[in-house]
Each structure stands twice: as C-alpha cells, then as structure tokens.
Amino acid sequence: xxxxxxxxxxxxxxxxxxxxxxxxxxxxxxxxxxxxxxxxxxxxxxxxxxxxxxxxxxxxxxxxxxxxxxxxxxxxxxxxxxxxxxxxxxxxxxxxxxxxxxxxxxxxxxxxxxxxxxxxxxxxxxxxxxxxxxxxxxxxxxxxxxxxxxxxxxxxxxxxxxxxxxxxxxxxxxxxxxxxxxxxxxxxxxxxxxxxxxxxxxxxxxxxxxxxxxxxxxxxxxxxxxxxxxxxxxxxxxxxxxxxxxxxxxxxxxxxxxxxxxxxxxxxxxxxxxxxxxxxxxxxxxxxxxxxxxxxxxxxxxxxxxxxxxxxxxxxxxxxxxxxxxxxxxxxxxxxxxxxxxxxxxxxxxxxxxxxxxxxxxxxxxxxxxxxxxxxxxx
Numbered sequence: 001x002x003x004x005x006x007x008x009x010x011x012x013x014x015x016x017x018x019x020x021x022x023x024x025x026x027x028x029x030x031x032x033x034x035x036x037x038x039x040x041x042x043x044x045x046x047x048x049x050x051x052x053x054x055x056x057x058x059x060x061x062x063x064x065x066x067x068x069x070x071x072x073x074x075x076x077x078x079x080x081x082x083x084x085x086x087x088x089x090x091x092x093x094x095x096x097x098x099x100x101x102x103x104x105x106x107x108x109x110x111x112x113x114x115x116x117x118x119x120x121x122x123x124x125x126x127x128x129x130x131x132x133x134x135x136x137x138x139x140x141x142x143x144x145x146x147x148x149x150x151x152x153x154x155x156x157x158x159x160x161x162x163x164x165x166x167x168x169x170x171x172x173x174x175x176x177x178x179x180x181x182x183x184x185x186x187x188x189x190x191x192x193x194x195x196x197x198x199x200x201x202x203x204x205x206x207x208x209x210x211x212x213x214x215x216x217x218x219x220x221x222x223x224x225x226x227x228x229x230x231x232x233x234x235x236x237x238x239x240x241x242x243x244x245x246x247x248x249x250x251x252x253x254x255x256x257x258x259x260x261x262x263x264x265x266x267x268x269x270x271x272x273x274x275x276x277x278x279x280x281x282x283x284x285x286x287x288x289x290x291x292x293x294x295x296x297x298x299x300x301x302x303x304x305x306x307x308x309x310x311x312x313x314x315x316x317x318x319x320x321x322x323x324x325x326x327x328x329x330x331x332x333x334x335x336x337x338x339x340x341x342x343x344x345x346x347x348x349x350x351x352x353x354x355x356x357x358x359x360x361x362x363x364x365x366x367x368x369x370x371x372x373x374x375x376x377x378x379x
Contacts, residue, residue: 004086015156023153037157047103051083056147070113080104096158172364179371187329205354207261213343257287265294290318
C-alpha cells in the first residue's frame with residue numbers, strides 16, 4: 001500500500017507535465033472541481049476535497065463521505081488527520097493557493113459526526129461551495145469517478161491558478177519597472193498610496209507590514225531590527241510574542257519595543273490585556289505601542305500616558321497608523337523608496353491567508369497608477 005505522501009506525489013507527477021490535459025473525462029465533474037478551486041470567498045472546500053480524496057485513495061475500503069471518527073463505523077476516518085499530517089506539507093511544498101490550516105476547524109466542519117451526503121446543510125458560506133464539494137464526494141461514493149482522479153484534477157487546477165497568480169504579479173512588476181523615472185515618489189505620494197491600500201478589503205494584516213517595512217528600511221540608521229513576523233492567524237500565546245511586531249537592538253537579543261495593530265478603536269481593555277501579557281512574560285520591554293487605523297479617544301490616550309510609573313517604567317502609547325507612517329517618511333525622507341520597496345516585498349511574500357491575491361495585485365496596480373501620475377506631471 002502506498003503512503004499518503006507517495007499518493008500525493010504521484011498525483012502531482014501525473015498532472016505537472018501538461019496542465020492543459022484534464023484528468024477527468026466527465027466535463028461536469030471537472031467543472032465542479034474547478035469551481036471549488038477557484039471560489040474566491042472560501043478556500044476551505046479545497047482542503048476538504050483534498051483530504052477526503054487522499055484518505056479514500058490511501059484506503060479504498062473507506063466511505064469518503066465519513067471523515068469523522070466519531071461516526072464510529074468501520075469505514076469512517078479522520079479527515080482532519082489526513083489534512084494536517086499530509087495536505088499541509090504538500091501545499092506548502094508546491095506553494096498551492098490554499099488555506100494554511102485544516103478545513104476541519106472551520107465553523108462548517110468542526111464538531112461534526114455525520115455522513116457528508118449531498119443533502120447535508122453544512123451552514124457554510126457560500127452554500128453552493130459546500131454543496132458542490134458534497135456532490136463530488138458523492139460522485140466518488142457512487143463510483144462515477146475515482147478518488148485518485150479527483151485528487152489529481154484538484155492539484156491540476158491549483159497549479160493552474162498558482163501559475164496564473166504568479167504571471168499576473170510578474171506582469172504588474174514588469175510594468176512598474178518600465179515607469180521608474182529620475183524622480184522618485186514623494187513622501188506624501190507614498191502616504192496616499194499606502195492609505196489607498198489600507199482602504200482595500202481584507203487589509204487587516206497591512207498595518208503590521210507598514211511598521212515592519214519601516215524598521216527594515218531604517219534598521220542600520222536606528223540600530224534596531226524588526227524580528228521575523230509571526231503568521232497572521234497565530235495567537236501571541238502560541239508564539240510567545242508580546243505583540244504583532246517586535247523590535248530588538250542590533251547585536252542584542254533583547255526586545256525593546258512591541259507593536260500591536262488594530263483595525264478598530266483601541267480601548268482601555270486592550271491596554272489592560274497588553275499589561276497582563278507583559279506581566280506574564282519573562283521578557284522586559286521599554287515601549288508598547290498600539291497602531292490603529294481608527295480614531296483615538298482622548299480618554300484612551302490619557303489612560304495610556306498614566307501607566308508608565310504604575311508598571312515599572314514601560315511606556316504605552318496609541319498612534320494613528322497613517323500619522324506614524326507620515327512622520328517616519330518625513331523623518332527618514334531619503335529612505336522613503338527603501339520603505340516602499342520593503343513594504344512591497346513584505347506584501348508579496350505574505351501567504352494568501354494573510355494578504356490575498358487581489359490585495360497583492362491591488363497594491364501593484366495602485367503603485368503603477370501613482371508612478372504613472374508622477375510621469376505625467378514631469379512631462
């Protein structure tokens with residue numbers, strides 16, 4: 001019996017040579033697989049499909065519709081185990097456009113112990129996505145298609161989408177390079193560009209990247225360095241981090257400043273939770289800085305200002321994200337393009353779960369528009 005890892009590798013080798021050739025002859029089923037892979041609203045369906053098909057390909061006696069051991073039948077299995085143990089590593093290895101975490105912890109799929117028939121309402125959004133996945137699982141159960149072929153077809157579409165995404169990014173970057181002129185963007189033009197990007201949907205990760213990019217650009221001047229960023233969905237309790245961005249002195253392992261980002265108003269409760277984190281941590285810091293994209297209440301500012309002596313000389317402050325950026329770019333005016341390049345690289349390097357493909361493309365398009373406006377004004 002082949003191992004799950006070997007089955008995944010075999011499916012990959014089956015399709016990677018010619019992505020134009022469908023694995024499944026049934027056009028309807030193939031279209032259903034493509035719909036699941038391309039759905040922009042929810043990527044959990046892909047991992048559900050991959051995990052269930054891998055399990056069925058690994059052990060043919062299983063009922064593909066029973067990915068819960070709580071069902072207690074002899075032909076059930078743990079879809080989550082297959083997902084976490086094998087699918088995660090496979091999608092990371094090949095940089096496939098999937099969620100980084102298991103589908104079986106999403107609201108639609110966790111705490112279940114039912115057979116996943118087409119009639120089941122998983123109460124997930126969009127409903128048509130889950131209905132389509134359940135129909136494909138039923139197609140396998142009814143022997144209308146092999147699980148191995150669904151597995152390979154899913155991987156084929158994911159590779160196609162990955163390559164399309166890469167090509168769009170490469171094309172946008174190439175267009176940018178043709179626009180670079182003698183005069184770089186002004187600090188205020190960069191502020192406007194970043195502000196436009198922050199206003200795009202699903203931008204909650206961006207304030208973290210703004211601060212990280214600032215320290216990346218100015219680290220040698222400041223004598224300070226931003227530590228590697230934790231993943232977007234990792235809790236501070238899991239990583240041991242005090243905030244979203246941690247700053248340390250060069251050639252020194254001591255974290256001196258911690259930043260926490262909020263795409264909402266900072267409250268007194270937020271500050272109190274941060275104080276508790278610091279008290280529970282063996283590490284000592286000098287500053288704890290909140291960066292918010294929303295208005296800052298005067299009462300919250302005053303509360304933060306009054307903490308210094310009460311907690312032993314650690315300074316708390318709440319700053320507006322755009323004001324922070326504007327001050328940085330004017331303070332380090334000659335580094336403004338270094339900041340922009342660092343920010344662009346951080347945006348492009350983030351996994352899709354943190355900064356999705358449309359948000360990456362939006363930044364490059366916005367930058368292209370800004371560069372184009374600059375060229376027009378020079379003429």
